[in-house]
Amino acid sequence: NAGVTQTPKFRVLKTGQSMTLLCAQDMNHEYMYWYRQDPGMGLRLIHYSVGEGTTAKGEVPDGYNVSRLKKQNFLLGLESAAPSQTSVYFCASSSRVEELFFGEGSRLTVL
């Protein structure tokens, strides 16, 4: 049972490039989330999804897009990366009444 899997684990981009982070969960969870973690700021919610085909904005959505075409997958896209998006990105999933389960993180550096 893999839980929550994120790919890639590391990525370096140049300003203006685009990329997609993939999150996959095998727990049949309804809810999925993308957070970013920055030093001294904890984790901040970027976007979330409460079911297949649905997405919603979190606390810091600007510069990111998401899609949830399949229940088990939640994609986070950066259309034009900026240095301010250098961060560690965590995907998480949960059922309606349980705690969040987190992936191992994806470290993104934008030069």
Added chain:
Amino acid sequence: AQSVSQHNHHVILSEAASLELGCNYSYGGTVNLFWYVQYPGQHLQLLLKYFSGDPLVKGIKGFEAEFIKSKFSFNLRKPSVQWSDTAEYFCAVISSGGYNKLIFGAGTRLAVHP
């Protein structure tokens, strides 16, 4: 807007010392509270959670937390820390907007020296 405050950003202890990490939240309604731990290079793992009932919550690895509604607090405690407790600790509350969205505190880095 809801917020979570963790009072200590860095804590340094010797093994066997007692630990208390402070956490205060701003929301006055019904709250669900969590403590997560992140060991170096790893993802966040749940230490303990409070949804309702006994305000003294026991978690894994000897951790406990006490929910004090009148103080809007959910402090984390451990009577005797070990070197392996070196990690970053995050307090979190479920947003009033539902859907299990968590609002995190800034985190507390704990270093335990042998």
